[in-house]
Amino acid sequence: MRLSRLWRAMTPLITAGALALAVVGCSSSGDDAKATANATPGQVSGTLRLGYFPNLTHxxxxxxxxxxIFAKELGSGVTLKTSTFNSGVQEAEAVLSGALDAGYIGPNPAVNSFIKSNGEAVRIVSGATSGGAALVVRPDITSVAQLKGTTLATPSLGNTQDVALRYYLKK
Structure with missing residues (x-):
């Protein structure tokens, strides 16, 4: 299926989630805070740095x-700067270091960031998707018993897929 057809097919399912995050405010820092302070009353200006994964789960x-949608909802005074990540752990590190203002991130990296910062660095503002972690195996593997002795991989230690896989295998 071509990407543009995929977008059209998913539009009703994901537009609400995209809008929910797009319209929430994020705190600014550094030059962006100065730009907002110098803005016309009622107008927000600056840059919103948004992180996400370049794949279907995001x-x-x-x-x-x-x-x-984000650019429109943020308004003409706000520049949207996006960054993509391959792992929620990497994205969480970017949030904690101040390199991102907002991001789509899985539950485990979000909770870890909350704990690491004593609840100061992150706020979970909206759920955008569910059921995103899945174990993908070769077609000839049809039971858990067939996984014994095989090598399994996840994008990174401590991310959503890693925790889900460890839980699944422990059960």
Whole structure:
């Protein structure tokens, strides 16, 4: 299926999630805080740095960026700067270091960031998707018993897929 057809098919499912995150406020820092202070009353200005994964599990972010939903909802005074990540652990590190203002991130990296910062660095403002972690195996593997002795991989230690896999294998 072509990507544009995929977007059209997913539009009703993900537009609400994309809008929910797009319209929430994020705190600014550094030059952005100065730019906001010098803005016309009632107008917000500066840059919103948004992180997400360049894959289907972050479809609300992909859709919101691709269709200009975030830029429109943020207004003409705010520049949207996006960064993509391959792992929630990497994205969480970017949030904790101050390199991102907001991001789509899985539950485990979000909780870890909350704990590491004593609840100061992150706020969970909206759920955007569910059921995103899945174990993908070769077609000839049809039972858990067939996984014995095999090598399994996840994007990074401590991310959502890693924790889900460890829990699944322990059960």
């Amino acid at each position: 479809a609300p972010a992909l859709y919101g960026v691709e269709k200009g």
